Amino acid sequence: MEEKISFRPIDNLAHDIPASLVVFLVALPLCLGIALASGAPLLSGLVAGVVGGVVAGFLSKSPVSVCGPAAGLTTIVLASIIELGSFPLFLTCVVMAGLIQIALGYLKAGTLGHFFPVSVIKGMLAAIGLILILKQVPHAFGYDADFEGDENFFQPDGENTFTEIVYAIQHLSAGAIVVSAISLVILFVWTRLADKKVKGINYLPAPLVVVLVGILLNYFFHHFIPELEIQESHLVTLPDFNSTGLLTYPDFAGFADPRIYTIAVTLAIVASIETLLSLEAADKIDPLKRITPLNHELKVQGVSNVVSGLLGGLPITAVIVRTSANVQAGARTKTSAILHGILLAFVVLVIPGVLKKIPFACLAGILIMVGYKLTTPGLYRQMFGKGKDQFLPFIVTIGGILFTDLLMGIFAGILVSVFFVLKTNFRSAIILVNNQDQYLLKFTKDVSFVHKSTLRKALEKVPNHSTLMIDGSKSTFLDADIVETIEDYRKSAFTKNIFVEIKKTNDASNSFFKNEDGRPQHNGTLKSIKK
Numbered sequence: 001m002e003e004k005i006s007f008r009p010i011d012n013l014a015h016d017i018p019a020s021l022v023v024f025l026v027a028l029p030l031c032l033g034i035a036l037a038s039g040a041p042l043l044s045g046l047v048a049g050v051v052g053g054v055v056a057g058f059l060s061k062s063p064v065s066v067c068g069p070a071a072g073l074t075t076i077v078l079a080s081i082i083e084l085g086s087f088p089l090f091l092t093c094v095v096m097a098g099l100i101q102i103a104l105g106y107l108k109a110g111t112l113g114h115f116f117p118v119s120v121i122k123g124m125l126a127a128i129g130l131i132l133i134l135k136q137v138p139h140a141f142g143y144d145a146d147f148e149g150d151e152n153f154f155q156p157d158g159e160n161t162f163t164e165i166v167y168a169i170q171h172l173s174a175g176a177i178v179v180s181a182i183s184l185v186i187l188f189v190w191t192r193l194a195d196k197k198v199k200g201i202n203y204l205p206a207p208l209v210v211v212l213v214g215i216l217l218n219y220f221f222h223h224f225i226p227e228l229e230i231q232e233s234h235l236v237t238l239p240d241f242n243s244t245g246l247l248t249y250p251d252f253a254g255f256a257d258p259r260i261y262t263i264a265v266t267l268a269i270v271a272s273i274e275t276l277l278s279l280e281a282a283d284k285i286d287p288l289k290r291i292t293p294l295n296h297e298l299k300v301q302g303v304s305n306v307v308s309g310l311l312g313g314l315p316i317t318a319v320i321v322r323t324s325a326n327v328q329a330g331a332r333t334k335t336s337a338i339l340h341g342i343l344l345a346f347v348v349l350v351i352p353g354v355l356k357k358i359p360f361a362c363l364a365g366i367l368i369m370v371g372y373k374l375t376t377p378g379l380y381r382q383m384f385g386k387g388k389d390q391f392l393p394f395i396v397t398i399g400g401i402l403f404t405d406l407l408m409g410i411f412a413g414i415l416v417s418v419f420f421v422l423k424t425n426f427r428s429a430i431i432l433v434n435n436q437d438q439y440l441l442k443f444t445k446d447v448s449f450v451h452k453s454t455l456r457k458a459l460e461k462v463p464n465h466s467t468l469m470i471d472g473s474k475s476t477f478l479d480a481d482i483v484e485t486i487e488d489y490r491k492s493a494f495t496k497n498i499f500v501e502i503k504k505t506n507d508a509s510n511s512f513f514k515n516e517d518g519r520p521q522h523n524g525t526l527k528s529i530k531k
Contacts, residue, residue, distance in 0.1 A: 136371070
């Protein structure tokens, strides 16, 4: 009997509470790492994480997406803070970017999200999965030179995704390797048990077990095998709240600086694009296939960025890594996203000492498993089976994101998709069929100069000593280049003994194919040509 699913938050707490714990564990190091890479105070990343969870989660109509500071904005944020020379001035940009996003939502700019091809969205998910695996390998080995959450191929430390792994192999930490290996085994076994519907297994999230085991293992190493102990540099780092003091607030005196407006517009556009991409991806991986209203979500992101900027937080977007972890953990409603934000605020402020005992190797294991589920071999086989018009944009998107960054990879994938769309459009606009030596060339829709090459190739396929009828009764628009190509062919066809007839009808939309005198237009009778 099929399970009846309720969408009321109160009915899904058994699913959403464990999922919120998983998202919290994934979000914590990412919030801190992104703040570090952005050249901003560590607390700003946590503020953005809390606002993204609580404010965006409460206002959002997306059931599974999670918002927070985005790795894709780190370069822009870092450059902006350096250019302005002041983090409070940058916070003014964040507030203004939020107001711009609210305006974009009312202007229905979110509709653009519906134009991202499915093959590109799936390529983005697969690429993020690969990046998670590759970027977490050094952390699993105990080498933490690159910040958590980095998604770009070229890293701030001068290395790239692959050379970082080489350096990590040269600086192995035995304790970290043991912890990460055990973490992966626990995650794998837990997944298999969940697949077999073992009773109660979903009430205790595997990532929480992994973190607890990692903390206990390192305690055991400290007391009994000191050479395997994981050093403090490989444990989660939190800001010192005693010295941090109050939150940082925006400096609104910067409104007179024109650079503020340029940065705000840039942040709004890039953050909106990343949000739309992540929301489209979230709808794809949502097991219940619910559809998110994108224009509403742009307004939500705008409000969230206004609040984040006012409280000293980084800019916020919908983020696919946390969203993927949320879906894989079994979340059903936005309660999970809200609870993860509350957990961030509570645990960081109340029991930060416990968090500082978590080895990065544990978190690396969790993120590697998230990555694997996004980029399974079955996905590649499925996309390959759909043909090159789906597989090539998929692969190009993966390669583009893997070797550059998210937006460049998406742009490359869309370009390839557009190429196949145009190619299909050319092919479907002009159809050539034959019955022995009688051919019909039919225009199924409007034909412009971009179809000229397709038309010429079709005409070249008509063999000598044939009859050809050209039917354009379905075309409203016929470009002058197309008319000239037809006329030139009609005049020269007799040299190949081809009889060409232009089909003219009373109801034809285009004047070239409209019947004016009741007679078809051709290049002579077949009999006269054969003479």
